Amino acid sequence: MKINKSLAEEILKIRESTLPTRKHSRKVTHWKENHRLRSGEGEALVFILPTKGCSWALAKSGGCSICGYIYDNPQESNFDMIVSSIKNTLRRTIEEGKFSIKVFTSGSFLDERELPLEIQTSIIQEIAKYDQIEEVVLESRPEYITDKILQNLAKNIEMSKIEIAIGLESANNRILKNSINKGFFWEDFEKSAIRVLSSGAKVKPYLLFKPPFVSEYDSIKDVLQSVSKVVSLGIDTVSINAMSIHRGTLLSEVFEEKLYRSPWLWSLHVICKEIKQKYPEIRIICDIVAGGKERGAHNCGTCDSEIIRKIQKFTLTQNIDELEEEMLCNCKEEWKSFLVLEKINISDYLHVPYLEK
Amino acid sequence: MRSFQPFSQQGFARILAETRTHFPLSPGLISIEQLKSIDGYSAFFNFPFPPTYSDMEINEYSLEWNLPEKKKDKALFTSFTLSSQPFYPSYISCNISSDDFTNYVETFISLPEQHKQIFTLPLSWIDSPFIDEVIKKDVSLIVLTGLPSLFNNQRKLTEALVSIRTKLPPDIALYLPGHISPEIYSFLVYTGIDFFDNSIAYFTSKKGYFLTSKGTFSLQNHPSCYCKDCMSSPPNIFGHNEMILKNNLAEIRFALNSGTLRSLVEQDIHNSVTFAAALRQIDRNYSSAFRLRTPVLSSSPIKCIGEESLFRPEITEFRERVKNRFVPDSNSKIIVLLPCSARKPYSFSRSHMFFRKAVKEGIGKFRSILSELIITSPLAVVPRELESIYPAKSYDIPVAGLWNNEEIEVTSSLLLEILSKYSSDTTIINHTYGEGYSNIIETIRTEIPNRILSTSQESSPTSNESLSNLTLALKEIVSDSQNVQIQGRPTIMKHLQAVADYQFGRGVGKKLFSGIIKIKGKYPRDRQIFREKEHIANLRSTDGFLTILPQHAQEIVSLSYNNLEFGDERVSGSNIYAPGCLNADKRIHPNDDILVVFNNQVIATGTAVVSGEDMNNMTSGILARVKKKHKVKK
Numbered sequence: 008m009k010i011n012k013s014l015a016e017e018i019l020k021i022r023e024s025t026l027p028t029r030k031h032s033r034k035v036t037h038w039k040e041n042h043r044l045r046s047g048e049g050e051a052l053v054f055i056l057p058t059k060g061c062s063w064a065l066a067k068s069g070g071c072s073i074c075g076y077i078y079d080n081p082q083e084s085n086f087d088m089i090v091s092s093i094k095n096t097l098r099r100t101i102e103e104g105k106f107s108i109k110v111f112t113s114g115s116f117l118d119e120r121e122l123p124l125e126i127q128t129s130i131i132q133e134i135a136k137y138d139q140i141e142e143v144v145l146e147s148r149p150e151y152i153t154d155k156i157l158q159n160l161a162k163n164i165e166m167s168k169i170e171i172a173i174g175l176e177s178a179n180n181r182i183l184k185n186s187i188n189k190g191f192f193w194e195d196f197e198k199s200a201i202r203v204l205s206s207g208a209k210v211k212p213y214l215l216f217k218p219p220f221v222s223e224y225d226s227i228k229d230v231l232q233s234v235s236k237v238v239s240l241g242i243d244t245v246s247i248n249a250m251s252i253h254r255g256t257l258l259s260e261v262f263e264e265k266l267y268r269s270p271w272l273w274s275l276h277v278i279c280k281e282i283k284q285k286y287p288e289i290r291i292i293c294d295i296v297a298g299g300k301e302r303g304a305h306n307c308g309t310c311d312s313e314i315i316r317k318i319q320k321f322t323l324t325q326n327i328d329e330l331e332e333e334m335l336c337n338c339k340e341e342w343k344s345f346l347v348l349e350k351i352n353i354s355d356y357l358h359v360p361y362l363e364k
Numbered sequence: 365m366r367s368f369q370p371f372s373q374q375g376f377a378r379i380l381a382e383t384r385t386h387f388p389l390s391p392g393l394i395s396i397e398q399l400k401s402i403d404g405y406s407a408f409f410n411f412p413f414p415p416t417y418s419d420m421e422i423n424e425y426s427l428e429w430n431l432p433e434k435k436k437d438k439a440l441f442t443s444f445t446l447s448s449q450p451f452y453p454s455y456i457s458c459n460i461s462s463d464d465f466t467n468y469v470e471t472f473i474s475l476p477e478q479h480k481q482i483f484t485l486p487l488s489w490i491d492s493p494f495i496d497e498v499i500k501k502d503v504s505l506i507v508l509t510g511l512p513s514l515f516n517n518q519r520k521l522t523e524a525l526v527s528i529r530t531k532l533p534p535d536i537a538l539y540l541p542g543h544i545s546p547e548i549y550s551f552l553v554y555t556g557i558d559f560f561d562n563s564i565a566y567f568t569s570k571k572g573y574f575l576t577s578k579g580t581f582s583l584q585n586h587p588s589c590y591c592k593d594c595m596s597s598p599p600n601i602f603g604h605n606e607m608i609l610k611n612n613l614a615e616i617r618f619a620l621n622s623g624t625l626r627s628l629v630e631q632d633i634h635n636s637v638t639f640a641a642a643l644r645q646i647d648r649n650y651s652s653a654f655r656l657r658t659p660v661l662s663s664s665p666i667k668c669i670g671e672e673s674l675f676r677p678e679i680t681e682f683r684e685r686v687k688n689r690f691v692p693d694s695n696s697k698i699i700v701l702l703p704c705s706a707r708k709p710y711s712f713s714r715s716h717m718f719f720r721k722a723v724k725e726g727i728g729k730f731r732s733i734l735s736e737l738i739i740t741s742p743l744a745v746v747p748r749e750l751e752s753i754y755p756a757k758s759y760d761i762p763v764a765g766l767w768n769n770e771e772i773e774v775t776s777s778l779l780l781e782i783l784s785k786y787s788s789d790t791t792i793i794n795h796t797y798g799e800g801y802s803n804i805i806e807t808i809r810t811e812i813p814n815r816i817l818s819t820s821q822e823s824s825p826t827s828n829e830s831l832s833n834l835t836l837a838l839k840e841i842v843s844d845s846q847n848v849q850i851q852g853r854p855t856i857m858k859h860l861q862a863v864a865d866y867q868f869g870r871g872v873g874k875k876l877f878s879g880i881i882k883i884k885g886k887y888p889r890d891r892q893i894f895r896e897k898e899h900i901a902n903l904r905s906t907d908g909f910l911t912i913l914p915q916h917a918q919e920i921v922s923l924s925y926n927n928l929e930f931g932d933e934r935v936s937g938s939n940i941y942a943p944g945c946l947n948a949d950k951r952i953h954p955n956d957d958i959l960v961v962f963n964n965q966v967i968a969t970g971t972a973v974v975s976g977e978d979m980n981n982m983t984s985g986i987l988a989r990v991k992k993k994h995k996v997k998k
Contacts, residue, residue, distance in 0.1 A: 013460040185451055185464065220452055228415045235417070266455050277414045285417050307570070337570065340602075344566035347396040347411055350425070351446070351561075352453075352509045352541035 009192055010068055011185050018069030018188055018257050025078060025255035026065075033057040033081045035092040039100065042107050043290065043323050044141055045243075049105030054093060058084045058121045061114030063148060063190055072188050072219060075253025076113035086126045094133050107142040108134055117147040117156050117171075124156075128163055135164040144211065146172045149191055149199035157206045166207035172246070173199065176215035178233035186220045193236070200240050211244045211292075212237050216278065216304075217270040218250065219258045224350040227274055234282050234289070244290040245282070249275055249304035251296040262302070268349075270304045272314045273342045276330060279318060283327045293322050307338035367441050367481065367504035369985030370534040373954040373974050374625045375654045375677065376525075376556030378534050379617070383985060385435040390537055390558035391549070391616050393609055394427070396566075402430050404610035406559065410443070427482065427505075444481035444505060448472065454486030454510025461488070469494040473501060486510050490528050502983075505537045505559075512542050518642035522555070526650045529556035533981035534974055543567050546612040547579055550632045551639050553616050554625060555646070562609055569602040577612050579635055623664030630672050640672075647675035655681045657975045659955035661867070663907045666759040674742040674770060678755050681953075683744050683774070687781050689865045690747055691873075693853055696786055697733040698841055700834075701779075701805075703796045703825055704740030706763070709752045715826045719795070722831040726838025732853055734838075737782065739796060739804065741771045744778040749862035753908035767800030776807040783812055791841055792816045795834050797825050857881055860893065860903070860910075867909050867957065869925035876900065876912070876920055909957070914994035917959050917966040925951040926958045928970075928979065928988060935960060935968045940988040945979055948987070952976030958988055968993040 035056055042051030060080030064070030070077065093110075110130065114121050122130075134143055143164065152171065160169060175196050176187055183189040200210045214233050217226040234245055249270045252262050261267045275293060282291055295318060297303025299311035306314065321329040368390070370378035380390035392406025402408055410426045412419040424445040436442050450468040452461035465486070472483060483503045485495065487510030508528065514521040528538070539559035540552065549560060568575055574586035581587065583601070588594075593603030619625040633640040646654065658677035666678065673679065700723065705713035711720070727734055736748035746756045767775075783792065794805050797820045809816055819833035853861075860881065861873025877895065883903070885891040890911075891903040902911040912920070921927065929946040940960060952958055952972050960968040970988040972979070979987045 011460070011463075013457075013462075017457070017460060181451065220456065224411075224415060228420065231415065231417055232420060235420075261455075264455065266453070274414070281414075281416055341566055341570040343413060344396055344563050347409055347413070348541060348561070348563040350411070351396075351409070351507065 009180075009184060009190055010188065014072070014185065014188055014257075015068045018072050019067065020069075021255065021257055021260065022064070022069045022077075025075075029078055029080065029082050031082050032085065033079075035089055035096070037096050037100075041323060043292065043325060044105055044107050045290065046105060046141060048323055049107060049141070051107040051109055052096075052100055053109045054096070054111065056084075056089050056110065056112045056116075056122070057081050058089075058112045058114055060112075060121070061148075062118055062120050064114070066190075068190060069188060072186065072257040073215070073250065073253065075255045075259070078253075078255055080113050086123065090126060090129050090133070093130055097133060097137065101137050101139055104139060106137070106140045107144060108140050109144040110134075111146055115147040115151045116145040117151040119151075119156075124159065127156075128159060131160060131163045141168060142170055143168050144170045144172055146174070149173055149195045152199040152202055154202065157202065157208070160208070161206065167209075169208035170211050170244070171203050171208055172211040172213060174215075175212040175233070175237070176218065177229055178236040179229055182218055182221060182229060186218045187215070197240065200242065204241055209244065210240075210242050211246055212242060213246045213248050216247055216249045216275065219261055219267055222346075222349045223268075223270060223274055224346045226270070227278055230278050231281060234286070238286055238289060243288065244292065246292040246294070247275070247278060247282075249293075249295055249298075251300075251304070252302040268345070269302060271342045271345070272298070272304050272306045272311060272318070273339060274346075275304060275318060276314060279321055280327065280330045283321075283325075283330075287327075290325060291322065293318050295319075307336060307341070310336035310338065365440065365984045366502050366535045367444075368535050368537055370974055370978075371986075372620060372623075373534065373657050373978070374620060374623065374659065375554050375657055376529045377553045377616075377620060377625055378558070378974075379620050380535070380537055380558055382429070382431060382435070382439050383535075384440045385431065385438050387431055387435050387439075388617070389429060389431075391553045391613055391620070392559055393613050394539065394559050394561040396561055396563050398428075404614070405430050405562075409446075424479070441478075441481060441504075445479050446482050446484075446507075447475060447479045449484045450486055450489075452486070454488050455513065456488070458488050461486075465489055465492070466494070469498060473497060477502065481505060482507060484509060485528075487513070487524065490524055495531060499532065499536070503536060505539055506532070507539045507541060508557075509541065511540055512544065516638060518638050518645055521638075522642050522645045522650065525552075525555040525557075526646070526653060530653055532556075533983070534978045535982055535985050545580060546575060546577060546609050547632055547635045548639055549612050550616050550619070550625070550629045551643065553620075554629045560609070560613070562606055565602055565605040565609060569605050573605075574601065575605040575608045577608060577615075623659065623662050626658075626676055626678075627667050630670050630676075633672070634670070643672055644675075647672065647677075647680075651675065651677065651680055655684075656950070656953060656977055658953065660685075660754070660953045661907055661909050661955045661957070662754050663758060666755050668742050668759055668761045671768075671770075673761075674774065676742070679742050679759075682755055683778050685866050686745060686747065686750070687778060689870045690750070690782065690785075690862060691865060691870065692735055692747070692782070692785050693732070693858055694787075695733055695853070696735040696790060698727075698791050698793065698838065699735045699737060699783070699786060700793045700795055702736060702738050703798075703801065704738050704746070706760075708757045708759070710738055710746075710748075711751065718826050718831055719834070722834045723838060726835040727842055730842055731855065735786070737779070739775060739779065739801060741767060741775060744775040745782055747782070747862060749859045750866060752859075753863055753866065757908055765798050765800065767803065772800065772803050772807065776804045779804065780808050780811055783808065783814065786814075788813045790814055793834065793837055794818045795820045795825050795830065797821070797823065797830070856883060863903075863908065864910055867926075868912075868920060869923055869951075871923045872920045875923060876916070911957065911991070912969065914966055914969050914992050917969055917994075921959060921961060921964060921966055924959055925949055926956050926972075927961045928952070928958050928972075928976075930960050930962045930967065933962050933965075933967065935990055935993055938990050939986045940970060940990065942979070942982040942984050942987055945987055948976040948979035950976045950980075952979065957991070960988070960990070966994055 037054045040051050060077045064077040178193045180192045203210050298315040299305050368380040369383045372379045381388045389406045395405045395408035398408050407427050407429045424447045426443045426445050428443040451464045481504045484507045537558040540557045543564040544560050572583040574581045593600040619628040633643050655677040705715050707713035710716045738746040792814050820830035860877045864873035882894045883891050888905050893901045900916040928948045931944050931946050956972045958970050958972050959966050968990050969992050970990045972988045
């Protein structure tokens with residue numbers, strides 16, 4: 008069983024009450040950002056496609072306990088509008104330089120129920136027209152990465168440009184099943200990843216830092232362990248995603264009960280440093296969503312922006328020296344005590360009844 | 365074998381000592397990291413920090429006990445490993461986590477012995493039958509997670525605390541991790557928590573809070589403190605807060621050692637409405653669980669200041685025993701009700717000397733047909749015979765002459781119980797004065813057939829007028845009745861019999877003290893009691909109770925409530941250990957004088973360390989200390 012039934016039921020309850028609030032239609036969103044490509048620093052163009060959303064999140068098992076992206080997807084999608092919008096944007100935006108294109112759907116790009124095969128093909132064909140584009144990042148759950156889909160991609164674009172991002176979250180099946188409700192296990196990821204790598208494309212696993220019910224201390228260990236497992240498959244990039252709390256999720260309810268604290272930036276700092284020291288060849292991407300906010304990774308409030316800047320710079324340059332610099336805020340002591348305490352007692356460290364009066 | 369054993373019990377609070385070295389560790393503070401100085405801590409967590417690839421294989425975190433170097437070789441364990449934990453925290457609903465918890469318990473039970481010292485118990489699983497499985501193993505420390513979420517609900521809080529602690533034997537320690545405010549430590553210790561940690565010091569110091577033993581203040585506005593940490597510049601707030609935690613626990617340990625924990629708890633709960641309510645809940649609903657574990661034999665002073673004191677376990681126990689075990693002399697024809705005095709025992713006070721003189725004048729040589737009952741709050745009724753035992757001889761109460769309804773109710777109901785033990789032709793002389801007392805007398809007047817005279821209605825009981833009323837009333841009763849022929853027991857006999865019944869059970873006094881009884885020795889020495897010129901017992905002057913010599917204890921073995929059945933015909937060494945105990949009477953309280961029995965033969969006398977109920981639950985450790993062995997001549 009890859010699902011914890013009672014957990015799934017709980018998630019589904021929350022999902023069912025929030026899903027009807029979705030909008031009916033939406034436009035393609037896109038933006039440009041600085042990005043670390045394999046060949047060096049460059050730019051990335053990000054598209055968010057308004058598909059009907061992740062099939063897993065819409066399924067009867069409720070989807071992931073932490074993900075609220077589905078609420079941004081419309082209930083219906085207009086595929087012609089999507090293709091033409093991408094075409095126009097590419098024409099206007101792609102100039103000289105190195106580019107990475109990220110096509111996200113808040114679901115799986117390779118899922119035919121979300122994006123029919125011919126639409127996938129036309130989008131890839133549009134992208135293939137530009138030589139400046141060195142990398143194309145597509146997101147998918149492992150079950151949609153079939154030989155048929157990969158062959159179709161190979162027909163239309165040079166496979167070495169393709170990078171398939173898979174939301175692995177953790178290499179630990181216990182966490183996948185009991186805290187995220189991911190619906191697949193490490194072995195499924197492994198199979199798909201090998202399939203992608205042998206087709207000549209790249210794999211970028213997303214690792215989730217601090218899922219619910221796992222203490223921050225254990226989660227640091229889990230990320231490190233997951234990285235070493237991922238690296239052993241021959242994968243050269245990992246994306247470390249610190250938890251940000253989406254509304255309409257199980258995690259959000261736990262958070263509102265004051266039973267979850269979003270991760271510390273200190274932990275991210277430690278993780279990046281540790282991985283880079285052990286695997287200097289690996290590209291570590293650590294984009295912090297809602298950094299410094301209560302619902303995103305944060306420290307005490309005074310040192311947040313400084314440490315976020317340093318991690319961003321590290322992601323861009325991949326230079327470990329960016330992290331080496333001495334930065335000491337006295338919240339580091341509190342972080343330390345927090346980690347140990349939370350490890351012993353992952354429940355009510357945030358309840359301080361006597362300070363609230 | 366567990367790592368701890370309890371010494372000195374008061375309610376659910378115990379002093380836990382390392383089992384081999386007897387070094388006391390609880391109630392104590394655990395540091396969440398290895399600090400430069402671990403003085404004042406009982407233990408610290410030893411975690412690799414932060415986690416790195418090099419310690420990836422380590423799945424165990426250890427808790428290192430702060431034992432003195434010299435004792436470390438002898439100790440059973442110097443550190444525990446925290447090898448696994450349930451995956452779901454206590455706030456997760458039971459149906460999500462049921463498989464997980466079963467899984468955890470199974471893993472835990474299958475661990476090798478040295479890794480089975482710490483068990484983590486989420487609040488939601490307190491009532492689980494799995495716990496019984498775990499208790500059977502030699503687990504020493506239970507980490508109780510999730511409790512602070514009940515800190516605003518006194519009913520659920522007390523229910524949880526009592527239900528977990530009644531389930532656990534007293535040699536299993538409970539550790540409550542998290543930010544626990546030091547002002548409620550004493551309450552939590554009283555209800556059975558043994559360890560706290562210093563995490564609140566880290567948390568508050570950074571957030572700008574200043575701890576004191578009376579509460580938490582913001583750094584901008586707090587009472588000034590002249591400790592070393594506060595006087596340094598800049599002030600070391602962490603150092604100060606940490607010291608407050610240590611000092612608070614030191615104070616609790618001191619109170620436990622000197623037998624005054626309950627008074628400390630009563631003081632401390634006045635800092636918090638919830639906990640004040642929680643203590644009342646406990647006294648009301650779980651009184652017997654606490655009473656059984658509270659020493660009856662003690663000499664520590666009891667200050668009954670708050671409303672809570674009316675239901676202190678030792679006081680409720682006193683009232684219960686007076687109700688169930690006190691047997692008045694069947695020859696009593698007159699009962700005098702007297703007010704209490706500030707000086708204890710009452711007979712030593714000025715007012716009672718006046719009463720004695722007035723009574724002597726009135727009753728003459730017929731002293732033995734007279735019973736004296738002292739009406740007092742919170743003990744309700746103290747028969748003269750029991751005035752020199754704990755707690756009657758060592759309580760104190762602020763007197764303003766005002767009685768509240770609860771006091772009146774408790775006192776009059778006990779008074780009724782006692783008066784109904786006398787025959788209905790006994791005359792009651794009420795020699796008390798004031799509204800509270802007269803309310804009590806009015807309440808009982810309608811319930812009993814006895815004649816009630818009042819001799820101190822108009823003025824204070826020590827006034828000349830009242831005293832002469834008392835003398836006159838007594839004279840009248842003695843002269844006009846046929847009672848004159850009756851000879852009762854001498855006062856000293858009544859006294860010894862009442863104390864023996866109180867201490868060992870109803871009927872013991874009559875069995876032990878009959879015939880010619882002589883007492884030798886003078887206060888403050890222990891007095892020796894001779895029956896038919898044979899030394900049978902001692903009367904202790906510290907607490908007013910009896911020490912019975914083992915060869916005479918045999919006489920009362922069938923009546924005594926304080927028997928411990930031992931598994932061998934001889935006791936070796938000076939302690940009774942858990943494996944030797946076949947069965948202990950559940951009415952044994954800690955500190956009680958007990959009889960060690962084999963095949964209905966008393967083989968030794970001893971002093972209980974824990975309550976009888978707990979003796980039956982313990983699998984290792986000392987249950988009682990041997991006082992004297994019965995040497996059989998061969």
